[in-house]
Amino acid sequence: MLNVTDLVVNYGAIQAVKQVSFEIHTGEIVTLIGANGAGKSTILQTISGIMRPKSGQMTYLGHPIQKTSAPKIVQAGISQVPEGRHVFPGLSVQENLQMGAFLRKDRSAIKQAYADVYQYFPVLKQRRHQDAATLSGGEQQMLAMGRALMAAPKLMLLDEPSMGLAPIFINEIFEIIKAINAAGTTVLLIEQNAKKALSIADRGYVLASGHIKLSGTGQDLLANQAVQQAYLGG
Amino acid sequence: MQTIGQQLINGLSLGSIYALLALGYTMVYGIIKLINFAHGDIYMLGAFWGYYVINVLHVNFIVALLSAMVFCALVGVVIEAVAYRPLRHSPRITALITAIGVSFLLENGMSYLFTANTRNFPQVIKTTTWHFAGMHISNIQVLILGTACLLMLILELIIKRTKMGKAMRAVSVDPTAAQLVGINLNHTISFTFALGSAMAGAAGVLIGLYYNSIDPLMGMTPGIKAFVAAVIGGIGSVPGASLGGFIIGLLETGVQAIGLSAYKDAVVYVVLIVILLVLPAGIFGKNVKEKV
Ligand SMILES: Nc1ncnc2c1ncn2[C@@H]1O[C@H](COP(=O)(O)OP(=O)(O)OP(=O)(O)O)[C@@H](O)[C@H]1O
Ligand SMILES: [Mg+2]
Numbered sequence: 001m002l003n004v005t006d007l008v009v010n011y012g013a014i015q016a017v018k019q020v021s022f023e024i025h026t027g028e029i030v031t032l033i034g035a036n037g038a039g040k041s042t043i044l045q046t047i048s049g050i051m052r053p054k055s056g057q058m059t060y061l062g063h064p065i066q067k068t069s070a071p072k073i074v075q076a077g078i079s080q081v082p083e084g085r086h087v088f089p090g091l092s093v094q095e096n097l098q099m100g101a102f103l104r105k106d107r108s109a110i111k112q113a114y115a116d117v118y119q120y121f122p123v124l125k126q127r128r129h130q131d132a133a134t135l136s137g138g139e140q141q142m143l144a145m146g147r148a149l150m151a152a153p154k155l156m157l158l159d160e161p162s163m164g165l166a167p168i169f170i171n172e173i174f175e176i177i178k179a180i181n182a183a184g185t186t187v188l189l190i191e192q193n194a195k196k197a198l199s200i201a202d203r204g205y206v207l208a209s210g211h212i213k214l215s216g217t218g219q220d221l222l223a224n225q226a227v228q229q230a231y232l233g234g
Numbered sequence: 235m236q237t238i239g240q241q242l243i244n245g246l247s248l249g250s251i252y253a254l255l256a257l258g259y260t261m262v263y264g265i266i267k268l269i270n271f272a273h274g275d276i277y278m279l280g281a282f283w284g285y286y287v288i289n290v291l292h293v294n295f296i297v298a299l300l301s302a303m304v305f306c307a308l309v310g311v312v313i314e315a316v317a318y319r320p321l322r323h324s325p326r327i328t329a330l331i332t333a334i335g336v337s338f339l340l341e342n343g344m345s346y347l348f349t350a351n352t353r354n355f356p357q358v359i360k361t362t363t364w365h366f367a368g369m370h371i372s373n374i375q376v377l378i379l380g381t382a383c384l385l386m387l388i389l390e391l392i393i394k395r396t397k398m399g400k401a402m403r404a405v406s407v408d409p410t411a412a413q414l415v416g417i418n419l420n421h422t423i424s425f426t427f428a429l430g431s432a433m434a435g436a437a438g439v440l441i442g443l444y445y446n447s448i449d450p451l452m453g454m455t456p457g458i459k460a461f462v463a464a465v466i467g468g469i470g471s472v473p474g475a476s477l478g479g480f481i482i483g484l485l486e487t488g489v490q491a492i493g494l495s496a497y498k499d500a501v502v503y504v505v506l507i508v509i510l511l512v513l514p515a516g517i518f519g520k521n522v523k524e525k526v
Binding site: 048049050070074075079080082086088090091095099100102103147148150151 | 411413
């Protein structure tokens with residue numbers, strides 16, 4: 001579904017992503033794990049069309065996307081749930097969701113999308129008229145995920161959805177990621193919580209200072225000694 | 235008591251014009267963090283447009299007002315696309331200096347093309363003055379206040395209720411997240427300039443009716459006062475800009491009424507300084523939100 005080949009991304013003179021290649025097949029949950037500053041968010045921003053690669057190719061459903069604008073990426077079916085949630089303060093929960101469906105025209109499909117999101121996250125329905133800024137961290141994470149779902153993505157990019165959340169929220173978020181995947185959405189999951197991420201992932205890649213260091217099935221990586229030492233606390 | 239009532243009416247109708255103008259400053263600042271110094275000149279263009287269509291095409295007030303709004307919206311969109319968009323990723327000071335340059339271009343370009351003379355704005359509506367409880371209220375004042383309030387109400391509905399209005403707010407608070415949901419930044423910014431400039435165009439026609447005279451430099455002082463109004467209200471805040479406009483209008487007429495006409499502009503700045511000392515972010519300004 002998505003093929004990334006020899007991707008290089010710079011911030012000015014700093015090379016944040018160095019010759020990274022990976023692929024995601026339709027229907028999978030793929031996780032990209034790595035320490036702070038490894039380049040994970042940069043990769044997602046590049047796929048989403050917010051940043052431009054220095055070199056390398058990205059093809060999505062057979063089409064090159066390295067020059068595609070951010071709105072066109074969303075239109076093509078790739079939605080991102082950004083690191084730090086980035087819900088829109090000053091807009092209500094429902095308005096945030098409406099913005100998620102910004103490019104969609106089909107009213108009945110949008111209505112269905114609200115219903116689906118409210119089913120995944122009943123708390124958002126309760127709070128739909130509340131300013132998004134007043135939600136708790138976990139609720140904001142749910143809203144950010146709901147907002148991405150409103151675009152009916154084929155591929156969902158999630159950037160550290162468990163960051164800063166209480167354990168009960170983390171479990172709930174991971175359950176919902178599994179459910180979203182089961183309902184037909186392919187998932188690229190970025191996590192520092194490597195154990196949890198690998199346990200739900202079909203495959204995973206380990207990123208360290210801009211390079212892919214290891215790859216394999218979720219189970220293989222969980223069992224891998226180097227991964228255990230570096231990312232799973234021994 | 236009568237004088238107070240009278241000044242209140244004068245101040246509100248003048249203030250409503252400043253409010254219309256202040257809205258453009260605040261919306262543009264909200265979305266691209268630029269103080270659009272050319273905004274007062276768009277108001278001047280709106281007044282000239284009104285002058286010509288009324289004198290040459292003999293249109294009525296409504297047509298003059300609406301066509302000036304459309305014309306200024308187009309001018310605003312073009313200015314943004316040509317002058318500001320290429321500088322979107324440049325330091326803010328670069329865009330600011332460019333805005334001052336655009337302002338000079340419009341002022342001097344208009345003086346060059348159409349002479350710098352002051353001309354009488356055609357009185358498209360016959361003035362009648364009502365006497366009421368010792369006050370004089372003209373139909374023009376009522377018309378200005380009514381039109382301005384109606385436009386502000388429409389603007390509020392656009393910003394609060396429509397999808398583009400929500401997209402504008404989304405872009406002002408978080409442009410990257412807005413792009414991630416598929417909002418096109420350029421379209422949204424153009425839309426904001428169109429709205430703000432249309433309000434300025436309306437203000438230009440209304441001021442023509444109010445003061446009865448226009449010239450190519452007429453945008454300078456009201457432009458600065460409307461900017462002050464936007465800052466007092468809290469730059470970026472739409473209700474703040476309206477309130478700020480009314481405050482400035484009331485102050486100006488109030489100061490004139492107590493015989494200090496010569497100081498009316500100075501008072502505006504004194505009030506600005508005092509308000510900013512007490513409320514650094516303006517009346518409705520949000521303190522910069524801490525990142526959690
Ligand atoms: N705006 C920026 N300007 C310059 N350098 C940046 C910028 N953003 C990120 N970097 C650098 O690029 C590298 C990769 O950053 P990135 O945010 O992609 O890492 P990450 O893997 O997402 O880290 P984290 O787990 O902390 O979110 C880091 O060295 C970082 O310092
Ligand atoms: Mg990151």
